[in-house]
Amino acid sequence: MSILISKDTRFLIQGITGREAVNLTRENLDYGSTIVAGVTPGRAGRDVYGVPVYDSVRDVVKAHDTVEGAIVSVPPGFVKDACFEAIENGVKLLVVVTENVPRKDVAQAVELAKLRGARIIGPNCLGIISPDEAKMGGVGGPAANTRQAYRKGNVGIMSRSGGMTTEIASTLTAAGLGQSTCVSIGGDAIVGTTYAELMPLFEADPDTEAIAIYSEPGGRMEAELAEWVRENDSRLPVVAFMAGRFMDEMKGMRFGHAGTIVEGKEDTTAEKIARMEAAGISVAERIEEIPALIKARMQASRASTQ
Amino acid sequence: MRFYEYESKALFRQRGLPLGKGSLARSPEEAKRAAEEIGGPVVLKSQVLSGGRMKAGAVKFADTPDECPALYEAIEPILVNDQKCRAVLVEEKTPVAQEYFVSVTWDGRRKLPVLLFSDMGGIDIEEVAEKHPEHVSKTHFSTILPLTPRIAKEAIADVGVTGSDLNRLTPIVFELMKLFLDYDLTLAEINPLARLEDGRFIVLDGHLDLEAEARRRHKTLLAELGIGEDETRQAREPTEFEIAGRKVNEADHRGVAGNVVQFDGNLGLVIGAGGGSLTLFDAVRNHGGKPANYCEIGGNPSVKKACELTKLILSKPGVEKIAVMMNVVSNTRVDIVARGVIKGCIESGKDPAEVITIFRIPGAWEEEGFKILEKYGVEYCDRSVSMYEAAGKAVAKMGAA
Numbered sequence: 001m002s003i004l005i006s007k008d009t010r011f012l013i014q015g016i017t018g019r020e021a022v023n024l025t026r027e028n029l030d031y032g033s034t035i036v037a038g039v040t041p042g043r044a045g046r047d048v049y050g051v052p053v054y055d056s057v058r059d060v061v062k063a064h065d066t067v068e069g070a071i072v073s074v075p076p077g078f079v080k081d082a083c084f085e086a087i088e089n090g091v092k093l094l095v096v097v098t099e100n101v102p103r104k105d106v107a108q109a110v111e112l113a114k115l116r117g118a119r120i121i122g123p124n125c126l127g128i129i130s131p132d133e134a135k136m137g138g139v140g141g142p143a144a145n146t147r148q149a150y151r152k153g154n155v156g157i158m159s160r161s162g163g164m165t166t167e168i169a170s171t172l173t174a175a176g177l178g179q180s181t182c183v184s185i186g187g188d189a190i191v192g193t194t195y196a197e198l199m200p201l202f203e204a205d206p207d208t209e210a211i212a213i214y215s216e217p218g219g220r221m222e223a224e225l226a227e228w229v230r231e232n233d234s235r236l237p238v239v240a241f242m243a244g245r246f247m248d249e250m251k252g253m254r255f256g257h258a259g260t261i262v263e264g265k266e267d268t269t270a271e272k273i274a275r276m277e278a279a280g281i282s283v284a285e286r287i288e289e290i291p292a293l294i295k296a297r298m299q300a301s302r303a304s305t306q
Numbered sequence: 307m308r309f310y311e312y313e314s315k316a317l318f319r320q321r322g323l324p325l326g327k328g329s330l331a332r333s334p335e336e337a338k339r340a341a342e343e344i345g346g347p348v349v350l351k352s353q354v355l356s357g358g359r360m361k362a363g364a365v366k367f368a369d370t371p372d373e374c375p376a377l378y379e380a381i382e383p384i385l386v387n388d389q390k391c392r393a394v395l396v397e398e399k400t401p402v403a404q405e406y407f408v409s410v411t412w413d414g415r416r417k418l419p420v421l422l423f424s425d426m427g428g429i430d431i432e433e434v435a436e437k438h439p440e441h442v443s444k445t446h447f448s449t450i451l452p453l454t455p456r457i458a459k460e461a462i463a464d465v466g467v468t469g470s471d472l473n474r475l476t477p478i479v480f481e482l483m484k485l486f487l488d489y490d491l492t493l494a495e496i497n498p499l500a501r502l503e504d505g506r507f508i509v510l511d512g513h514l515d516l517e518a519e520a521r522r523r524h525k526t527l528l529a530e531l532g533i534g535e536d537e538t539r540q541a542r543e544p545t546e547f548e549i550a551g552r553k554v555n556e557a558d559h560r561g562v563a564g565n566v567v568q569f570d571g572n573l574g575l576v577i578g579a580g581g582g583s584l585t586l587f588d589a590v591r592n593h594g595g596k597p598a599n600y601c602e603i604g605g606n607p608s609v610k611k612a613c614e615l616t617k618l619i620l621s622k623p624g625v626e627k628i629a630v631m632m633n634v635v636s637n638t639r640v641d642i643v644a645r646g647v648i649k650g651c652i653e654s655g656k657d658p659a660e661v662i663t664i665f666r667i668p669g670a671w672e673e674e675g676f677k678i679l680e681k682y683g684v685e686y687c688d689r690s691v692s693m694y695e696a697a698g699k700a701v702a703k704m705g706a707a
Contacts (some may be wrong), residue, residue, distance in 0.1 A: 007326060023637070103519070145669055162579075166326060243584035243585040254540065
C-alpha cells in the first residue's frame with residue numbers, strides 16, 4: 001500500500017499544453033501513471049502523448065466520469081482559478097507545481113479545498129510518488145531516472161524541497177531502504193498540506209514503517225510536526241535532516257524557497273531542531289546519516305512491539 | 307518587500323485612516339519648514355527599513371522649528387540595523403492617552419490571515435502576549451467569505467474594549483484587514499494606534515510588507531509610491547554582484563541560474579537547487595570552507611545561462627576556484643550544466659580542470675555530462691559521493707592551493 005496515490009489513481013493535468021506540462025505528461029505516463037485527460041482552454045480536441053485535451057475540467061468529468069486527481073501546471077496568476085475549477089468539479093487531490101503563486105491565492109484555494117473535502121499538495125512542489133506504482137508530478141524526472149532513485153519499500157518521505165526528495169530517496173535506495181510514498185510538499189510559506197497533516201495518512205498505512213523529512217528555516221511546520229508526533233504517540237520513527245543552518249544568523253534574508261525567511265526566533269534551525277528532538281525525532285547532520293538512523297529506529301520500534 | 311513608514315502612511319491616507327499632520331524632509335531646511343507648517347512640538351523620525359529606531363537614536367523631539375535642522379543632521383547618518391536613512395518624517399507631537407496594537411499577518415499553520423489586537427500597544431507584542439495574554443486577541447478570518455466589520459469588532463471586544471472606543475476602533479481595524487487582502491500584503495501593522503486625550507484615534511506608526519510574488523499585480527500602487535522595479539527591499543541592499551546575478555537570471559527565461567548572495571570567501575559556488583543549495587552551503591562551511599557566494603541553479607537552465615553565471619562568479623574579486631554541486635537532479639540536465647560551466651571557465655580565460663574543484667551533479671543525462679567533464683579533465687562524482695563529501699573535496703583543494 002501507499003498513501004495518496006497508487007497505479008489506479010486517475011488524474012488530469014491542467015495546463016497540459018504548456019512546455020513543463022508536456023514533459024510532465026510524458027514522464028508520468030512512462031512511469032505508469034493513469035492520466036485521463038488534460039485541460040487547456042481553447043485547445044479542446046488536441047492530444048498530448050495520446051492524452052486528450054479539453055477546454056475545461058467540467059468537460060473532462062462529462063467524458064470520463066469522476067477524476068480523482070489533478071496536476072495544476074498553469075502560470076502563477078491562473079493557479080487559484082484552476083484550483084477552484086478542479087475542486088468544484090469534484091477533484092479531491094490537487095498537486096500544484098507552479099512557483100511564485102501569491103500567498104492569498106494559495107490560502108483561498110486551500111480554504112475552498114477544505115470546504116469541499118479536497119486536498120492540495122504544493123504549490124511550488126514536485127508532487128507525489130508511490131514507487132513502482134505511479135507518480136503525480138515532476139518528482140524524479142524522466143521515468144528511467146525515477147526508477148534509479150526510488151524503490152518500493154517502507155519509508156515515507158516528506159520534503160519542503162523537490163530536489164532533496166529525490167536526493168534522500170536515492171540515498172535510502174542505495175542503502176537498501178525502499179519507500180512507500182514520497183511527497184514533495186512545496187517550499188512556500190503557505191502550502192496545502194504540511195508534514196503534520198500527512199502524518200495520519202502514513203500512520204494508517206501498514207506499509208510505512210518510518211518517516212524521513214527534509215526541513216529548512218522559516219515557518220512553524222516543524223514545530224507542528226513535533227507537536228503531532230508527541231500528542232499522537234506516533235508509532236512511526238521520524239528522522240529529519242535540517243538544511244540552511246547558516247541562515248540562523250541572517251534574519252530577514254531570503255535564500256532558497258520563499259518560505260525560508262527567518263522572521264522570529266521560532267523560525268531558526270536551532271529552535272526547530274530542539275523542538276523536534278524533544279519530541280523524539282532524530283535529526284541527522286548529513287543526508288548520508290539518514291539510512292543508519294532509520295534502520296536503528298526501525299529495529300528499536302520492532303523490538304518494542306514484539 | 308517592506309514599505310517605509312511614509313509610504314505605508316501614504317497608503318493609509320488613501321484608505322481614509324486617521325493620521326496626524328506631517329511631511330517628509332530630505333534636508334535640514336525641509337525639516338525646519340515642515341515643523342513651521344505643523345506649528346507646535348514635533349517628532350522627527352528616520353525613514354529606515356528596520357525596527358528599533360528609538361533605541362538607535364533615530365527618533366528625536368523638537369519643541370521649536372529652529373531645533374529641527376540640527377536634529378535632522380543628527381538622525382540622517384545613523385544606521386539602524388545596518389539600514390540607511392532615506393529621509394526624515396516630521397510629524398506633530400500628539401498628546402496620547404492610550405496606545406493600541408493592531409496587526410494582520412499570515413498564519414502558515416492555519417493557512418489563514420490572522421488579526422492580532424491589543425490595548426497595550428507601543429511595546430513588544432510578543433512580550434505582551436507572554437505576560438498579559440488577556441490583553442492580546444488573535445482572530446483568524448476567511449479569505450473567501452465576505453469580509454465584514456464584525457470580525458474587527460469581536461477582536462477588539464475580546465481584550466475588553468467597549469463604549470465609544472469600540473465603535474471608533476472598529477472601522478480602523480476593519481480597514482487594515484481589507485488593506486491586507488487587497489494589496490497582497492504579508493504584514494499590515496499599526497503600532498501604536500493612539501487614542502488622543504480628546505478621544506480621537508490616529509495612526510502613529512505603521513509597517514506594511516508586500517509579497518514579492520504579487521508585485522506585478524500592484525504596479526499602479528508601486529508607481530504611486532515611487533517604488534522602483536529594481537528595489538528589492540531585502541534585509542540589506544543588494545550588492546553590485548547580486549544585481550548582476552539577477553540580470554543573468556532575467557536575461558533568459560529558461561530555468562533558474564541566479565539568486566546569488568554575496569559572501570566574502572574564496573570558493574565560488576555554482577550550486578542548486580533550492581533545498582540543495584542550503585544543504586551544500588552548510589556542508590562547505592562545516593568543512594571549514596569559505597564560500598564567496600550563495601546561488602541557485604535549477605529548472606534546467608540553458609547552456610548560456612549556466613555559462614554567464616559561472617563567468618559572474620569567477621569574476622568576483624577573491625574567487626580562486628569554484629565548486630559545481632547539486633542534489634540528484636530530475637528536470638535539470640547534467641550535460642547542459644556541465645557544458646555551460648565549462649564554457650564559462652574557458653570564456654573567463656581559466657582552465658576548467660584547474661578552476662573547478664569538483665562537479666557533483668548526478669541525475670538526468672549524467673552519462674553525457676560526465677563524458678564532457680572527462681574530456682576537459684574536470685574531477686566529477688556521481689551520487690555515490692554524498693553532497694557533504696563532495697563539499698569536502700572542494701574545500702580540500704582550496705587548502706592545497
